Amino acid sequence: MCLIGMKRVVISAKKEDRMASRVVTKLLGTVLMVAVLVVPLAMAYDEFDLRPWTNTPIYFQGWNYRPDIVEDNVRRYNEELGGHVQYSTIAGDYSAIMETKLVVGAPLDVLYGHAYDAIRYYRGGWILPAEELPNIEQIKADMYPTIIKALSYDGKLLGLPYFTSVIGCVAVNLKLLEKVGLTPQDFPKTWDELYNQLYEVRKRGLEHPYLPPWYVEQWGIPWAFIYETLNRGGRIVDENGEPLLTADGPAGDTLRAWKRIWNDGLVPHEVLGYKEADFLEAWESGQYLYTPTMLYNLKRHNDPYYSAIAGYCSVIPYAGQPWGMLDIAAYLMTAHPRTEGAKHDVMAFTSWYGYKDHHGEFFVANRWLENSMLFSGYRPVMESPLAEAVMKKALARPEDYRAALELYEHVQYPAELFQQPWAAEFQSFLREILDEFLLKDLPVEQVIQAMRDEINRLNAMYK
Template identity: 30%
Template structure:
């Protein structure tokens, strides 16, 4: 029998088992009388697909539309790229921000500039979100699926027992972890997503790098070797070598969230919406004890991102597909944020829209599980990962995670890791010239 937390995570990013009702290519929406005969094609990943199906039906009814929704189970981005490379025509699809420029360069998607209402839509979003959704030339390329950032959380009860405050630097965090372990309060005080999937070690490391003020890459896309970058890598290596993290941290399921919910760990860098899970008494033994603070580090910044709905480069009908992008990624023609507000209220997903984040219902809901003043400051101080727009970046990113893991495990020199990362970036830049 699976626990409530297991069921939550199963629906989140793991392959669905026996989801016959959501098989690929399922026709959704129950065509209205006036619906066009040619369907809009929509490809999505495995986050709450049953709700996506409901949203497709709402859109189809509201707009008298015909939609084919295809669920991609497994590692979404490589599978989506396989479909696109094979010539599959897709009208609307999901993507994380680091794929937008790559897919645009491959002529699989188009930008949204010039479509009705785009300027007003951009004016209603937070600047960091616009930056995430735009191409290098500034053109808006996607509508926001959700807006997130990596948060720093702590178990208030653990700190109280240890008689220590919330660490504001990485050195202070390291010392706090040593004391918590020595005092027997936590055998693995620090936790984070250290796996090799796209939203794990890379997002965590970039958040820590930005919090310390590391550029990682300069404006021209060149790798930057600097003390702040090395500092973060050194702290991570010490956390692992001193056994201040779980021995299996690099293979923890669910991005480490289930492990934190056991109450075993004190600190964690995690996706902001997952704090809602850690404070849910139905799935977490740490519920009610988990607080958020600004990221430790010299700048207290973090990595902020906005996932996207993209329009295929050859849409079956631009106006119809644009209606669907607006319905899912903004306001529908009835003036409601049908999809975005539901994600916020039910799952704690942040929005790129100022209006949604200031909505009284959303504010009340979010305030139950996190300090909104702190999270607001964290968003304002967030850093968008501009290098993600480089078409070679996904390859470097995977290489970086693999090499970082091995360095943390083996205790091999940080000098070598940094040199290898710089050399790999230069190699890939030349390949893609």
Template identity: 25%
Template sequence: MMTPLQQYWMSRRNVLKGAAAMSAVTLAGRPASAAPATPLTFIGWQYQPQIVSENVETFKKLYDENVTYELVSGDYHPVVETKLTGGQHIDMMYSEEDHLARWHTADWTRDLEGLPDLESIKAGMFPVSVTSLSLPDGKLMGLPYYAGHNAFIYDEAQLSKAGVGVPDSADALLDACRKLKKDGVSEAPYNSAWGQKWSELSWSIFACWYAEGAPVFDANYDLVPDAAFRKVLEFHRTLYKEQLVAADIMTMPDEGVPSYCSGRHTFMVLHDYDQKVVNDPKLSKIAGKVKNALMPFKTHSTFAWTAAYVMGKQPVDVDRTWNLVRFFGGKAKDGQYHVIKRWALDFGLGSGYKEVMSDPDIVSSFSKWRDVDISNKQLSLGTSRKVAKMIWFSEWDLFMMQHVQDYIRGDGSTDQLVDRLVTKVADLKKQYQ
């Protein structure tokens, strides 16, 4: 029998084969009485698809619309690219920020400039979200699905047992881990997402790079392997070498969150919304003991991102599709944030809108499982990855994760790794010029 936590992750990540077809068939061909005959097409990834289906139904009733929703199982972005390359028509789809420019360059999506109320919508967003959702030329490519950042958490009871304070630097964090291990409080005090997925090692190591003050890339999108960049690499290698992390950290399922919920670890860098999971008594053995603090590196910045709803290049109707994008990625015509507020209250997902994040219901809900003031300060210090708008970035990112994993395990020197990463940037820029 599965535990509640296993059931949660099954619901969140693992959708049964055939669910995509079921979703498309169930929602297609059931227009309201005044709905257009031609449906809008919406394609989405594996996160709470049953709720997305409900949201589609709400939109259809509110706007007298007709929508076909298709769920993509598997690795979302490559699957969608295959569909688009094959000529499948899509009016609205999800996208992470590192695919916005790539899909726009491929002529699969259109920017939102000139659409009704766009300037006032931008003004209501956090600046870091506007940056995340924009092309290098400033054109907005999508509206917020959710806004997140990598957060730093700790088990307060374990720190108290070891007589250790909350670390505020990389060196202090290493020393705290060493003491926790030596004293037998935790065999693997540090945990994070180190797998080879765009939302795992890429996000967690960029969070550490930005927190230490590394720009990572300069204004020309060349790699900057400065002292801060190298220190973070060596920090990761030291954690692994001294067995301050679990031996299977690079293959842990579900970004390592279930492992942290078991009480095995003291510290973790994780997606901010997963703080709700680790402090849920139904899902976590250490609920109520987990606190958040600013990233314990030199500048205390972090990686912040905003996922998007984007519009296909040639929607069946621009006005109808804009209504769909605004309903899911903003405020509906009745003045309600139907989708965004539900994500926040039910699952702890942050929003790119200032108004949403100051909503009393959301503030009250979030305060039950994290320090909201610290979280807001962390977000204000967050850094958006402008380099992710380069069409070659996703390829470099995968290359980086593969070679950083090898380096952490002990392969080669820091200089050798840096040379590989710098050379790969140059090769990709030449390839895509």
């Protein structure tokens, strides 16, 4: 966590990298100032004691992603600051399991959550907003405004950034691209161009040129529908949660495109039964030309330990149509009754883990960036030489560095949908109805109406 003098680092002096630096500066769009709520306990960062004041254990839980790194980070906090943090990994339906734990008051102090989880938990009275952290002003000053907006509700920042990325950027197998007689100049610029190109690729000998991200997790087929609808210019709901989906609009266009490539046999039908791990292995086998993926997964896709196409996995650049949407997760604090000392301990650990350590460095965020190419919601992390070096090393082509930054700059976010307290439930519904749509060849109009009906039902239930 490297920001002692709070200076903004310019990425490079070369002309091309100066351009990339300007892209990073514009990263995530808006430059609007976000109002900071000043809490009575506000104090300078170096006055916030990150050491525990009590011997009360802190229970920290997260989903199953690199628990080895998390455990080692926690070990460092405990050893160097005398902490009492106990970390455990949750397997299964993470959002549902954590909500149950919160409802019953199970031992839990700090947890991962997506932005829509945070809003739902906050409305339930189960989490303590990050807005109450003593060093919140400095934290917000280092965050991108759009990340603040995505993680805020009712004027309060709910959690500290764990990671940000783009989900739905389209990876390219450069080996197969050359084999079927195409070049990067032939990259599609829109979803429709991509789907149309699949037919030509099949004529050139590749039976299944496309691996769709229709796996079972909520960030699989439900998110694929959401971000493709967004990329085509549509919205799922308005600011009040009222449905905007229509059969003759972007949502219907998405379904028609999916039905066509499914029925025409351009995609492997077994993908509907995949979990994300199966999906990643299938892509990294080298059998497919294109697949939507997480931007951070490009590092893994180019690692020979995992991938048969290491060094040959590129990405389709932005050329007018955004690809995918912003994925963001946060560290959240529970609102369990605590003594003032125990409350300080939870806040101190959360600040250390989700912001800067006791040396004033972005230790955890930098480690995620270096090990997994997880992007950060903090400017000093993303605008550092480390970020540039990590990305250039992980990507297949030199031009992919700028392409990744531009994808990030133009990324969309379904704020109106994810601000709804029923967002997670609607995603579960999407998974079921979209599977049925493909497997039973349901009419587009019927499926869109079912989505609208479900949104109306959820709105009525939460009024």
